[in-house]
Amino acid sequence: MFRLSSVGLCVAVALFNAQARAETVVPMKGQSSQQVQLDMSECQNVANSASSSTSTPSGGRIKGAAVGAAAGAVGANVRGNQHDEIYDRVDDDVKQDYRQDRAKQTAAAGAVIGGANQRQDRREQRRTNESTNATAYTSCLQGKGYQVTP
Template identity: 30%
Template sequence: MNKVWFVSLCAVLAVTCSQAWAETVVPMKEQDSQQTQLDIDDCHDVEASQNASPSPSGSDPSQTLGRQKNEFYEGDENEAKMAYVNCLQARGYQVNP
């Protein structure tokens, strides 16, 4: 029974997580699939708020050009991903790339 539950949970997580990042989220504190999904959704909200935050310099990213614009957004994406991973780890999950 536990094996079936674990396989089902892994399948749900694989589908859910593939939408944002190519990773595996493993519950480390016996979270059930419902709690895991709630935590993933909450952490995606943290990620989204990180993406929506203004740049530290206060500059408008739409005013930057070429390579600078790409670097600006790449940095934000990395910070947002780290916010997402840190959120899940703080809730007792192991996140594997």
């Protein structure tokens, strides 16, 4: 019957762990294959908790729309004031409608920009979490007496 050595088992398990990292884990203190599996599982839990403690960015569209609406209303008012003699003769309801229309237009643009920024922030957060996860996993195993090589 073919039997895997504990080092061979560690290498095999390490190559196919849950995060699909291509790394080699070698026990340096004579740990049994059961202990290796327990340690790897524990370190995976440590790594997952290290990266899950950060929150994902949210509300980008709403924030972008709010900024866009404010910018549109202010911009409409500034453009109106540039033409004082004509703008003063325009009815207040018409001025208000103009400011609201500009606010709606720029709010829509702000929502698009805010959504794009939010997606970019989420991608960056995901990369940071993956890096944190890998570092925590490797550090944990090294602390338990394993040599970890990528």
